[in-house]
Amino acid sequence: MNTKDLVGVGIGPFNLSIAALCHDNPQLEVAFYDKKPSFCWHPGMLLPNTYLQTSFLKDLVTAVNPQSPFSFLAYLVSKKRFYAFLNQERPAISRHEYNDYLQWVSRQLQTLNFNQRIEKIDFNNDTFEVYLEQNTAPVISKNLCLGTGKRPHIPAAVKAQYHKENCFHAIEMANHKRDFTNKRVTVIGGGQSGAEIFLHLLQGHDGEPQEINWVSRRSNFLPMDETCFTNEWFSPKYIDSFFPLPSQAKTQIVDEQKLASDGISESTLKSIYECLYDKKVAGEQQNYRLRPNRDLTAAYLSNGLVLEAHNKFDNTTEHYHSDIIILATGFENALPEYLEPIKHRLDLNNEQQFHLNRDYSIRWDGPQNNKLYALNAGRYSHGISEPQMSLMCWRSATIVNDLLGREYYDLQDDCSFVEWRNPTPFDATQHKLSA
Numbered sequence: 332m333n334t335k336d337l338v339g340v341g342i343g344p345f346n347l348s349i350a351a352l353c354h355d356n357p358q359l360e361v362a363f364y365d366k367k368p369s370f371c372w373h374p375g376m377l378l379p380n381t382y383l384q385t386s387f388l389k390d391l392v393t394a395v396n397p398q399s400p401f402s403f404l405a406y407l408v409s410k411k412r413f414y415a416f417l418n419q420e421r422p423a424i425s426r427h428e429y430n431d432y433l434q435w436v437s438r439q440l441q442t443l444n445f446n447q448r449i450e451k452i453d454f455n456n457d458t459f460e461v462y463l464e465q466n467t468a469p470v471i472s473k474n475l476c477l478g479t480g481k482r483p484h485i486p487a488a489v490k491a492q493y494h495k496e497n498c499f500h501a502i503e504m505a506n507h508k509r510d511f512t513n514k515r516v517t518v519i520g521g522g523q524s525g526a527e528i529f530l531h532l533l534q535g536h537d538g539e540p541q542e543i544n545w546v547s548r549r550s551n552f553l554p555m556d557e558t559c560f561t562n563e564w565f566s567p568k569y570i571d572s573f574f575p576l577p578s579q580a581k582t583q584i585v586d587e588q589k590l591a592s593d594g595i596s597e598s599t600l601k602s603i604y605e606c607l608y609d610k611k612v613a614g615e616q617q618n619y620r621l622r623p624n625r626d627l628t629a630a631y632l633s634n635g636l637v638l639e640a641h642n643k644f645d646n647t648t649e650h651y652h653s654d655i656i657i658l659a660t661g662f663e664n665a666l667p668e669y670l671e672p673i674k675h676r677l678d679l680n681n682e683q684q685f686h687l688n689r690d691y692s693i694r695w696d697g698p699q700n701n702k703l704y705a706l707n708a709g710r711y712s713h714g715i716s717e718p719q720m721s722l723m724c725w726r727s728a729t730i731v732n733d734l735l736g737r738e739y740y741d742l743q744d745d746c747s748f749v750e751w752r753n754p755t756p757f758d759a760t761q762h763k764l765s766a
């Protein structure tokens with residue numbers, strides 16, 4: 332059996348970008364596997380009127396290889412929509428169109444394999460063994476790239492009710508039968524997904540709910556900061572400055588930057604406000620409640636589900652009766668089960684998160700030329716851009732260069748205006764205090 336140079340586990344946008352950059356490279360034998368029947372980008376959240384929060388130019392390949400046949404612009408030209416795309420002058424492209432672009436790329440790459448769940452990964456004889464659900468013989472590879480995404484975060488207060496009585500995570504939204512007419516619906520979470528679902532319900536896409544309740548622990552429904560200096564955090568230069576910092580400092584910095592990645596798009600906030608205003612003008616009976624600054628404290632069954640929350644604004648306790656609860660509460664990293672056979676060899680912190688090297692490989696006790704790269708796992712090591720698509724292509728090229736052992740892709744990007752680090756560290760010997 333031939334040994335691959337790289338096996339990609341999971342085919343979301345992040346591993347798809349690596350697959351696109353490896354395409355036609357005779358020096359790399361690669362294969363990627365996903366349990367889904369075909370490529371689809373978060374199908375449970377492909378609601379109408381939802382938009383990408385990232386420029387379409389930050390696609391799978393353009394930042395490092397603008398000549399690639401897999402760019403978003405190549406997709407537009409092949410679909411004969413180039414001029415119409417420009418004419419519509421939309422600030423952001425729809426998630427449906429972006430998904431269509433990703434699917435278009437996925438159909439052209441022969442290295443992708445779908446309907447193949449990875450069950451376990453082992454390491455023997457200086458190679459990784461990748462066991463697929465349906466095969467007994469493993470796929471053998473020198474290196475791996477883990478791209479199986481994150482798992483939904485379920486707040487502790489509602490864990491016992493999750494998947495009972497219509498309490499589900501936003502990522503499953505499109506999989507549910509959704510006629511919410513006469514139902515009391517509570518959406519929990521003040522990020523982009525919570526905002527999109529609240530708007531979706533307000534616009535009556537899923538029937539006429541009796542009540543739509545939007546609860547967030549943030550102090551208000553806060554916008555994503557997309558201004559220019561904030562966007563410098565999503566640049567290669569910033570990662571160079573950020574990566575060497577001590578981990579405690581990194582955690583503090585990332586937590587302070589939250590709204591640069593997890594806030595709500597200004598256009599979505601505006602659409603919500605306009606929708607509320609139009610309802611007022613039309614004299615519609617108010618069926619919505621917007622409740623920021625609330626911490627969920629408990630959930631229990633009593634004529635539907637009852638949520639208990641602490642109102643941090645006036646320090647009181649509130650209760651919301653709901654028939655449907657939609658948890659737009661984000662995602663968290665979890666150690667994939669398929670790593671169980673080699674887990675003891677990986678360098679993990681107390682929260683079971685990987686320690687990553689600068690090249691995105693996990694520190695481990697195996698041979699250093701057998702790498703396990705991890706995507707979407709380095710928010711606290713490489714910075715706030717890690718779970719986003721902004722630097723996806725640049726990170727993919729970093730990994731491809733590392734595999735090839737040379738600068739195959741030119742990753743220099745010197746245009747950054749902020750000095751994050753001290754360019755001339757203090758040298759005490761040069762600054763003697765006069766007596």
Ligand SMILES: Cc1cc2nc3c(=O)[nH]c(=O)nc-3n(C[C@H](O)[C@H](O)[C@H](O)COP(=O)(O)OP(=O)(O)OC[C@H]3O[C@@H](n4cnc5c(N)ncnc54)[C@H](O)[C@@H]3O)c2cc1C
Nearest residue numbers: 341343344345365366376383384448449479480707719720
């Ligand atoms: C609704 C939504 C909208 C977003 N919008 C934006 C945006 O506008 N801009 C931005 O920068 N970021 C956005 N993000 C964040 C991020 O870019 C996406 O989550 C992105 O999809 C992450 O890509 P990924 O490849 O890491 O994982 P995923 O897209 O989650 O893909 C993981 C893949 O792994 C597969 N898999 C899992 N386990 C196995 C297994 N054992 N064997 C085989 N296959 C497996 C899954 O089937 C899946 O296809 C958004 C996230 C969400 C949830």
